[in-house]
Amino acid sequence: MALLFVGLAGVIENRSQQQLMKQLALEAEGLRNGFEMxxxxxxxxxLTLASLLAENTRIQTLFSQGVKVLRQEGGGAGLDETAFWRHALHLYLDSRWQLMQSEYGLRQLQFHVSPGVTSFLRVHDPGSFGDQMSGIRPIIEDVLNDQQYRSGFETGRIYSGIRGVVPVWFNPPGKPREFIGVLEAGTSFDQQLLRLDQQYDAGFAVLLRRDHVEQQVWQQHQHRNGLQLPDTCSCYIEASSRPEIVEWLSQEIFPAYTDQTLQSALVKSATQTLHVMRFPLSDYAGLREQGQPVGSVWIWQDKSALVAGIQLDQLRNRVLLLLVYLVALGLLLRLLQLTRRRLQWRIDQAVAQQLATAQALEASEQRYENALGAINDGLWEADLHTGQLHWDQRCFSMLGYAETRALCVDDWYAQIHPDDLRYVQEVIQEHLLNHQPYRIEYRSRCADGGWLWLEGRGKVTQWHNDEPWIMTGTVTDISARKHAENELRRLSVTDSLTGLYNRRYFFKRLSALLSACQRNHRPVAVVMLDIDHFKQVNDQYGHACGDQVLCEVSVRIQSLLRQADVLARLGGEEFAILLADTETDGALELAERIRVAVSAQLIRIGEQKLTVTLSMGVSQVQRSDQSADAVMHRADSALYRAKHAGRNCVMTDSIQSESVQ
Known part of the structure; x- marks a missing residue:
């Protein structure tokens, strides 16, 4: 609150200061307008004084005679006769010159002729004449050129001042009037500044640039153009209504004046607070050509009383604001005390309720953690805008990572098995369209490079402008279940004793190949075989030995087959072989190799060595076969013939190949 009151005091004082500067700016503009008027x-x-003299017939006659003689004598300063008429003109003007000096403050009175700008007579300095001022006195040049009245400020060879320049005409009897030259009347700013000082109770001064004065004025007359100040000012005081400006400029108490516009500022001197105003002063040529100002006009007023009054008002405002602050502070403290008691009661109620809520939340979180720990699921969250992915510790541990690390969604996709990636992407894309929670099973790469079966569940939990933002879900290790499923699948198609395919799988593959044979005309052959006298082995050596014989025969047959061939145990000692892309001759050749290989090597059972022979039947799948049973029936018939032919041989449904041990 203290800062509020301090800020309020600052705003009030700043507003007061702005109003003061606005008032001073208006005063400065008014004083400038007063100076210009x-x-x-x-x-x-x-102009009026110059016109009165230019219309005087005696002056016209003397000036005309002098100019006529001057041109006859070659111009410039002229000779003796020109001097005569110049002197005559000066004598005639002398009394009038004295009167105009005393009554009107006239400082220059000068006659000029052409060509160029030639001084014919300086009434204020009769000994200086005949000098050429082309390029020095533009106002004289302009009147000589067009004979129009002109006025303005200009610096000549002797003085700077306000000039009124008029043409002088001569009216000879019975002839048209003749243009003779121009008459110039000039004065300083001294009388003007004194009148303005009295009118506005303000000091006025006109300062000219030193380089301008030294360029225009003859050196011997430069001291007539006011007081030359030190190099820090680089100026002459052409006129001033008060003398203190000299001391102030020497002490450099004023800020630099560089922008050539109306400047208004408060400046403190040793004893006063001054309102200082400055604006540029342009001569006749500068106004005509928008050139650089030749100096500046300074105005100053004592504002000590005004500033003191404002400072007193500011002090009063500060004291008043302090009292208001103290009263407000007391009321606020009392209000805070009452409010504090009420708030404390509410806080106690809220704390008790929050404590109960926190305890319930903690218990709920603990139950949730216990449930997650029991099912060992991992939690994850993905920011679909930034691509960031967060796994909890269980996710990393599940895949064999000892430490957590920063992840993105692309890292997760990179860990999915290539065979599962497209399926996973399709499921997630479908979820983004229908907004239904998804469930997927896929393989993910472990830290050791292996693959782990996971079940993933998830859904988008936060949307932004109908765009998915946050997706949350769980992952479960289902590798044990997948292993069990694979084992059940394997057991459903294999023989438990020999590890070969069982009868069910064999007929399933045969049906598939039968369809392919009919579509693509691919040859397929079936070989059925039976272990000769197997019942005697079981009866003589026991079923365990019989099982060993079955397993050993299975291994020997399997070693002779291609990877694409299918060997199955149909039941008991009966086996079948499915040969894709194989003609009858190829099947017979393979069957013969199998028969020879099995019978050629004894089977050791304990201390006994047994010779085992096979009876085999071969059948070729025909395009006319409608089912697998037809092929198997022909192969079984061929096997039957092989047994009746003495066993240990290979028979077909049309061709017989026999070899007896």
Whole structure:
């Protein structure tokens, strides 16, 4: 609250300061306008005085005779006769010159002729004449060129001042009037500044640039253009209504003036607070050509009383704000005390309720953790906007990672088995369309490079502008279940004793190949075989030995088959072989190799060595076969003939190949 009151005091004082500066700016503009109006009046006065003299017939006659003789004598300063008429003109003007000096403050009175700008007579300095001022006095040049009245501020060879320049005409009897030259009347700013000082109770000064004065004025007359100040100012004080400006400029108490616009500022001197105003002063040529100002006008007023009054008002406001602050602080403290008691009661109630809620939440979280721990599921969350993926510790442990690490969604896709990746992407894409939770089974790469079967569940839990944002889910290790499923699948198609395919799988493959044979005209052969006198082995050596014989025969037959061939135990001592892309001759050749290989090597059972022979029947799948039973019936018939032919031989349904041990 203290800062609020301090800020309020600052705002009030800043507003007061802004109003003061606005008032000073308006005053500065008014004083500038007053100076300009007074300058225009002074220019008009100089034009009036010059016009009165230019219309004097005696002056016209003397000036005309002098100019005529000057041109006859070659121009410039002229010779003796020109000097005569110049002197005559000066004598005639002397009394009028004295009067105009005393009554109107006239400082220059000068006659000029062409060509160029040639001084014919300086009434204020009669000894200086005949000098050429082309390029020095633009206002004279312009009147000589077009004979139009002109006025303005300009610096000449001797003085700077306000000029009124008029053409001088001569009216000879019975002839048209003749243009002779121009008459110039000039004065300084001294009288003007004194009148303005009295009118506005403010100091006025006109400062000229030193380089301008030294370029325009003859060196011997430069001291007439005011007081030259030190190099820090680089200026002349052409005129001033008060003397203190000299000391202030020497002490450099004013800020630099560089922007050539109306400048208004408060400046503190040793004893006063001054309102200082400055604006550029342009001469006749500068106004005509928008050139650089030749100096500046300074105005200053004592604002000590005004500033002191504002400071007193500010002090009063500060004291008043302090009292208001203290009262408000007391009321606020009392209100805070009452509010604190009420809030404390509410806080106690809220804390008790929050404590109960926290305990319930903690118990709920513990139950959730216990449930997750029991099922050993891993939790994950994916930011689909940034691509960041967060796994909990169970996810990393499940895949064999000892430590957690930062992941992104692409890392997860990179760990999925290539055979499962497309399926996973399709399921997730479908979920984003129908917004239904998904469930997928896939393999993920473990830390050791192996593959682990996982079951993933998830859904988008947060949406932003109909776009998925946050997806959350779980993963479960289903490798044991997958292993059990694979084992059940294997047991359903294999013989438990020999590990060969069973009768069910054999007929399933035979039916598939029968369809392929009919579509693509691929040859398929079936070989049925039976172990000769197997019942005697069981009766003589026992069923365990019989099982050993079955297993050993299975191994020997399997070693002679191609990877694509299917060997199955149909039951008891009966086996079948399914040969894809095989003609009858190839099947007979293979069957013969099997028969020879099995009978050629004894089977050791304990201390006994047995010779085992096979009876085999071969059948070729025909395009006319409608079912697997037809093929198997022909193969079984061939096997039957092989047994009746003495066993240990191979028979077909049309061709017999026999070899007796």
């Amino acid at each position: 007074s300058r225009k009046d002074l220019e008009l006065q100089m």
